[in-house]
Amino acid sequence: MSDNTTLTVPALQERVNAIFRNAGLNETQAGALARVIVAGERDACKSHGIYRIEGALRTVKAGKVKPDAVPELLLQEGSAIVKVNAKGGFANPAFELGLPALVERTRSCGLAALVINDCTHFSALWSEAEALTEQGLAGLVMCPSYATVAPTGGNKPLLGTNPFAFAWPRVGQPPYVFDFATSVAARGEIELHRRAGKSLPEGWAIDADGNPTTDPEAALAGAMLPFGGHKGSAIGTMIELLAGIMIGDLTSPEVLDYLGTTTLAPFHGELIIAFSPEAFAAGRPGNPFARAETLFEAIVGQGARLPSQRRYVARAKSEADGITLTDVEIKQLERLFALGLEAVA
Numbered sequence: 001m002s003d004n005t006t007l008t009v010p011a012l013q014e015r016v017n018a019i020f021r022n023a024g025l026n027e028t029q030a031g032a033l034a035r036v037i038v039a040g041e042r043d044a045c046k047s048h049g050i051y052r053i054e055g056a057l058r059t060v061k062a063g064k065v066k067p068d069a070v071p072e073l074l075l076q077e078g079s080a081i082v083k084v085n086a087k088g089g090f091a092n093p094a095f096e097l098g099l100p101a102l103v104e105r106t107r108s109c110g111l112a113a114l115v116i117n118d119c120t121h122f123s124a125l126w127s128e129a130e131a132l133t134e135q136g137l138a139g140l141v142m143c144p145s146y147a148t149v150a151p152t153g154g155n156k157p158l159l160g161t162n163p164f165a166f167a168w169p170r171v172g173q174p175p176y177v178f179d180f181a182t183s184v185a186a187r188g189e190i191e192l193h194r195r196a197g198k199s200l201p202e203g204w205a206i207d208a209d210g211n212p213t214t215d216p217e218a219a220l221a222g223a224m225l226p227f228g229g230h231k232g233s234a235i236g237t238m239i240e241l242l243a244g245i246m247i248g249d250l251t252s253p254e255v256l257d258y259l260g261t262t263t264l265a266p267f268h269g270e271l272i273i274a275f276s277p278e279a280f281a282a283g284r285p286g287n288p289f290a291r292a293e294t295l296f297e298a299i300v301g302q303g304a305r306l307p308s309q310r311r312y313v314a315r316a317k318s319e320a321d322g323i324t325l326t327d328v329e330i331k332q333l334e335r336l337f338a339l340g341l342e343a344v345a
């Protein structure tokens, strides 16, 4: 007898949406959260799938995110900077609100940016990067998090796991997208290892005394490490500067001071920069999309895979066969639906 249940993508979306609505979120917030969380589960990105529902509800219960927020679009005539104030709600509805204006400004200026301020953010960035490619645009997406990562050479949490995504559109194929934490792994991975009672791979974290550890509890109490040593440390710092300080929002240490815990979803800003490859390549030889294909073919031709290929395979399978959840996961969804905010501490 199997302990697993398979749901279609829309059926899981309906369930997740119902959990959020039941917990008091308005449709703007609940719908956008359900879309991004189910996309994570559909693409086999467990660290940002349904396991994140609980954290989002905890953050609502703690009064650190507004469940009924309605984001506000702030447009200045002729400016390539589109701003959306999330009004203390989640980042995802703010992104959905700002996207059409970002696309319009990128098409007219060649490049434009979407700044999201005053948002709670817990999701993977690839869905936003992919949304740009659906409009034929390339883009970069980044945001801080909360202080959990020691800079290279240091031994205390300071930087966030600061995710960074890039996307390039492809004709007739899913886009080229990479999306990663600038720590060795996302913090969600550490939490999933802890829940599964598994040790961490070497090199992910240090304990509170600064010694290397493979114990998830000790890692959560200590600090994670940047990917690629000083290089990841510098990129994580760049994200604090561009998507924290430059946009007038919180840096990761400020987020931790504000929240006082890493058990809630972080409150900060987000920066999305979109490019029109045609506008940049205009007047130069070659079609940028055709030239990109030559590069991708050469990468794959060596036996390497492109980033996101694993996700696209998982997506195709989920869309054809449904999303399989364990009995424990299904019971947790039922519990969250039945009890709403009472289900979380």
Ligand code: NDP
Pocket: 045, 047, 048, 121, 122, 123, 124, 125, 126, 143, 144, 145, 161, 162, 163, 164, 177, 178, 179, 180, 181, 182, 183, 184, 185, 186, 187, 189, 305, 306, 307, 308, 309, 310, 311, 312
């Ligand atoms: P991973 O290390 O799992 O993956 C990073 C990227 O590298 C993915 O695009 C992945 O594609 C690609 N990749 C992995 N292996 C290969 C390979 N062998 N060849 C080519 N490409 C490869 O990601 P992280 O654990 O660092 O991050 C996971 C998620 O966590 C991200 O989506 C990120 O946005 C999110 N996150 C969110 C935060 C937030 O504050 N909101 C904070 C930190 C992380 P594929 O998926 O196809 O394997």
Ligand code: PYC
Pocket: 047, 121, 122, 123, 145, 146, 161, 181, 185, 186, 187, 188, 189, 266
């Ligand atoms: O996985 O590092 C993480 C993370 C932090 C905030 C949201 N996700």
